[in-house]
Amino acid sequence: MAHSSEKNTDICSSALNLIGNTPLVAFDRLWPGPGRILAKCEFMNPGGSVKDRSSLYMINAARDEGKLKPGHPVIEVTSGNQGCGLAVVCAVLGHPLTVTMPKGNSVQRAIHMEALGANCIRVPQVEGTYGNVTLADALAAEAEAVRITEETGAYYTNQFCNKMNSGSHYLSTGPEIWRQTGHRVDAFLDTVGTAGTFAGTAKFLKVVHPEVLCYVVEPVGSEPIKGEAITKPLHLLQGSGYGLVPDLFDYDHLDGTFSITDEEAVEYKQLIGEKEGLFVGYTSGANVAAAVKLLKSGVLPEDAWVVTLLNDTGLKYTPIPDDLK
Numbered sequence: 001m002a003h004s005s006e007k008n009t010d011i012c013s014s015a016l017n018l019i020g021n022t023p024l025v026a027f028d029r030l031w032p033g034p035g036r037i038l039a040k041c042e043f044m045n046p047g048g049s050v051k052d053r054s055s056l057y058m059i060n061a062a063r064d065e066g067k068l069k070p071g072h073p074v075i076e077v078t079s080g081n082q083g084c085g086l087a088v089v090c091a092v093l094g095h096p097l098t099v100t101m102p103k104g105n106s107v108q109r110a111i112h113m114e115a116l117g118a119n120c121i122r123v124p125q126v127e128g129t130y131g132n133v134t135l136a137d138a139l140a141a142e143a144e145a146v147r148i149t150e151e152t153g154a155y156y157t158n159q160f161c162n163k164m165n166s167g168s169h170y171l172s173t174g175p176e177i178w179r180q181t182g183h184r185v186d187a188f189l190d191t192v193g194t195a196g197t198f199a200g201t202a203k204f205l206k207v208v209h210p211e212v213l214c215y216v217v218e219p220v221g222s223e224p225i226k227g228e229a230i231t232k233p234l235h236l237l238q239g240s241g242y243g244l245v246p247d248l249f250d251y252d253h254l255d256g257t258f259s260i261t262d263e264e265a266v267e268y269k270q271l272i273g274e275k276e277g278l279f280v281g282y283t284s285g286a287n288v289a290a291a292v293k294l295l296k297s298g299v300l301p302e303d304a305w306v307v308t309l310l311n312d313t314g315l316k317y318t319p320i321p322d323d324l325k
């Protein structure tokens with residue numbers, strides 16, 4: 001809420017006002033056509049990723065519903081980006097935050113959260129190595145978050161089951177895309193971790209424009225077979241591709257899947273930097289690689305507009321010394 005003395009000024013009342021309303025950039029240099037790739041700059045959120053949106057909506061809903069009292073501690077399990085988003089929100093609203101994160105997720109995320117006053121517990125890996133996190137690793141970090149919740153009574157945001165995770169994208173990401181494209185979007189694609197982003201955005205777009213085609217982007221090898229979870233999808237797309245069908249996922253919004261190799265994700269992450277001047281992470285590279293495949297596939301009209309997300313900043317993946325891993 002604006003402070004009364006801020007009338008007629010251009011001042012944000014807090015960092016929470018920096019969440020969402022991210023720009024949509026045409027990638028006309030990387031893909032000169034036919035058709036257009038439009039990329040939404042989620043890395044420009046204050047926590048550096050798309051997960052700031054669900055952080056804000058989940059915490060606000062819990063406070064509104066009285067489940068989270070002022071000053072009460074918050075706990076979450078994260079691949080890092082949800083933790084960074086929650087760290088922004090909890091710092092501003094005054095909630096102590098603890099997150100558990102597999103050790104294989106990039107340490108930059110832990111450094112970022114801790115700089116915002118959060119406590120990040122890096123849980124040892126069961127299967128994966130640094131930079132690769134399997135479902136078993138994520139489950140080990142989740143078990144630690146559940147244990148701490150039971151021990152301390154902290155409020156567990158529980159992003160994998162929290163309806164305000166997908167709700168945040170139904171209420172913000174989807175409407176923003178619709179407005180920014182002047183009501184013209186032929187296809188939407190995104191990688192899936194909890195499925196909050198895909199489920200909420202696709203649901204909104206299908207309500208306002210039922211002809212829109214929505215595609216999931218998967219790291220090769222992590223596609224769940226007949227709905228059964230697989231535990232060893234080793235890939236670079238941290239935060240996505242756990243090899244399971246998340247609770248928030250809804251097949252009604254799915255028109256198809258694109259499988260992307262690590263090599264393709266790396267190639268397009270690099271191309272986004274060199275052609276478009278934006279330094280982004282691996283799921284952003286995978287999303288744009290998939291958008292190119294879709295435009296080449298001939299499924300869409302020649303002049304189609306394809307929207308995807310640049311989920312986080314490349315600063316979260318810069319090389320680090322071995323002793324920090």
Ligand SMILES: Cc1ncc(COP(=O)(O)O)c(C=O)c1O
Pocket residue numbers: 049051079081082191192193194195196197198238239240281283311312
């Ligand atoms: C970099 C990155 N991309 C994509 C995702 C997937 O987002 P969601 O959990 O909404 O499916 C995440 C989730 O943490 C992420 O960190």
